[in-house]
Amino acid sequence: MKYFADINVMPMKALLDPQGKAVTGSMRNLGLAEIENIRIGKHITLEIEAPNKEIATAKIDDACKKLLCNQIMEFYEFELREA
C-alpha cells in the first residue's frame, strides 16, 4: 500500500527563530504590520510503500528522528494519508 506523508519540522517554541524574526520585520516595511510572530520551518512531503498504516507511521518516525529533524533545536509532526 502506498501512503503520502506531510511532515512539518519547526524550530522549538522556546528558541529564537532569527529567520522568522527578520521576515516579521519585513512585513512591517510592506505595510502588513498586523502580521506577527512569524516562525519558519520545513515542510516535507514524501511517498512510502508499506503493508499498513502502523508500519508506515513507524518508518516515517524513524526517518524524522534519524535525518529530517534535529531534535535538539526542532520538533516535528506529520500526517499520513492513503494514496
Add this chain to the structure above:
Amino acid sequence: MKYFADINVMPMKALLDPQGKAVTGSMRNLGLAEIENIRIGKHITLEIEAPNKEIATAKIDDACKKLLCNQIMEFYEFELREA
C-alpha cells in the same frame, strides 16, 4: 480578532527539487528505501490581527505573493484558524 495561519511554500511539481532528491538518496543509505519522492519546502506559521476572516485571508495572500513565496519556482497554500 486574532487568527493563526499555517502556510506551506513548496517547489513547483514540474521543477526538480535537488534538496529533496539528495534526501531521498540518504533514505536509501539509512535502510529506508521504501521512502520515495521527497520534496522539501517551507512551513511558515504566523499570527494576524484582522476584523474578519476574509480580510485576514486577503492579507496573508498578499504577504505570500510579496514576500514569502517566489511564484516563479514555488506555490503556496495556507489555512487560517481563529486564535
